[in-house]
Amino acid sequence: MSSLAAPAERRLTRRITFFVALAVFAQEATWDFYDAQVPPLLREHIASTAIVGLLMGMDNLLGIFVQPWIAHRSDNTRTRWGRRIPYLAVGMPLAALLFTLIPLTTALPALIAVIFVYSLVGNSFKPIAQALLPDFIEPERRGRANAVVKIASGLTVVVSAVISAVLVDDHPKLAFTVPALLMLVCTAVLVSRVRDNTSRGYRLALTEDTDDEPPQRLRELARDILRDRDRSRLLVVTAVLLFASAWFSSRSLFTPYGMETLGLSRGAAGSLTFPSGIAFLVAAYPAALLAERIGRIRTMTIGMTVFGTSLALGTLVPTPAVTVVSFCVAAAGASGFLINAAVVLWNLAPSARVIGVYTGLYTVSWAAGGFVGPGIVGAMVDITGWRYMLLDIAVVTALATAVILRVAVLSRRRSVSL
Structure with missing residues (x-):
């Protein structure tokens, strides 16, 4: 790598790391708040702790099936925006909308339906934002970038605790809109500033596409x-x-x-x-x-x-x-x-x-x-x-x-x- 290319590579690494950390922060902020505040909503309708726990584990169970499938779909997507950003541009705002509906449901069947659909949509883009790191960043720099993303994810616990302390008791419905708004703002920033059709990984994938080997299932x-x-x-x-x-x-x-x-x-x-x-x-x-x-x-x-x-x-x-x-x-x-x-x-x-x-x-x-x-x-x-x-x-x-x-x-x- 030339002396001129090295600073440019470092700037790209810092830039992509920041935007991926922002996206992961927005996603995890909603999940942390979900884990903290959805159980009390379920407890208003369900006396059994076991059933509440089962419903709260539904997102993990869905993730086991949804995440590999959607990640595979994104690997084989080719658009002028790239292969990851289209899924984030659609999935994150939709998840934010569904998140605001959770406290508005008054009947148990409606509540379960909303949290099911939210879990389904939320899992559909969970691995995609993080996949942008290896798309853009060279192998030797991925550890530092992933560390920053993990730090951003860890900070969401504090954010969730602050929202719970300040808003939940007096404004429970409004409290759910704060993580949703964070997700919308972060999505707007990410989508407006990142196009992964310019990434190293996307260009390599296009090169491999020309080898006439069909994508593996x-x-x-x-x-x-x-x-x-x-x-x-x-x-x-x-x-x-x-x-x-x-x-x-x-x-x-x-x-x-x-x-x-x-x-x-x-x-x-x-x-x-x-x-x-x-x-x-x-x-x-x-x-x-x-x-x-x-x-x-x-x-x-x-x-x-x-x-x-x-x-x-x-x-x-x-x-x-x-x-x-x-x-x-x-x-x-x-x-x-x-x-x-x-x-x-x-x-x-x-x-x-x-x-x-x-x-x-x-x-x-x-x-x-x-x-x-x-x-x-x-x-x-x-x-x-x-x-x-x-x-x-x-x-x-x-x-x-x-x-x-x-x-x-x-x-x-x-x-x-x-």
Whole structure:
């Protein structure tokens, strides 16, 4: 790369990173608020917590089917706007409109119908914005860009909490319009400033289109991963699912752990995870820089080891102060995995024509882990008791670490740097 091209490349990287982070921020702001405020709406009609939980898990279940399909569709879309932007230009405003309708429904069937359609539309563009990163950005710079996107996603928890505190009690319907307006504004900025028909990935896809090979079907892409003798791609997807199981378990089961083991009230137990959220945001960008120096697989391995070890040590002294420190160190370690896992999958993609599918693979395996993980760890807790929940999560983390170590062995055999 010439001395003149390098600054231009860095400017493009910063520009695309900003716009993708903006889009992901808008999407996640609505999802965080959805997770926080839709359960109380359902509770007005449904007494069973199990049914409420089932309805709230509907978006994850839909995502498992919708996201790979729509990502594959976007990979094979060719327009003067590119292959990603058309889906975002239509999907995000439609999702914003549906989001504002959620608190306006008064009957349970209408409420369920609206949240179903919102979940369907919201999942239809969830992996597409993030797929813009590998479309535009060179492999060696993707980690930094993904770190910025993860930071933007993490900040939405704060935004959702502020909206809930300021508006929900007095203006519950108005509160839903704020995340929707954020999405509309961010969509307008993204669509007016980005055309991915100029991206490196889109141009490579057009070049590959001229080879007279028809696009692979989604089923064929899945079969290629399953039958590949190298197994690296399948192992990375498996590691994402396992680590997601550990991560979501540490979040969703923490409040009852704090009540049962630490002797805290419900509110006090729920608030203990806030410092660890800050620790994750602080560690995200350094995790990307570390990966550029020592490799992504090694950084992921170190991060998972820190995550599991910290939780295991937290089991030894079950006090609130030690638990907070344990979770802060664990969250910082988790950033090593969370920032780099998607980048590894992007870099393992065999063609620029399937980047969207590989982004969908990451988001689906992450969502699947979030769906099954708390149940698996919950079953372990039934056997070991709440006192050893953090150790149970560490065991699941150890399985994910073992899978990634296998990927490291395979990459060394092929002399491939991941």
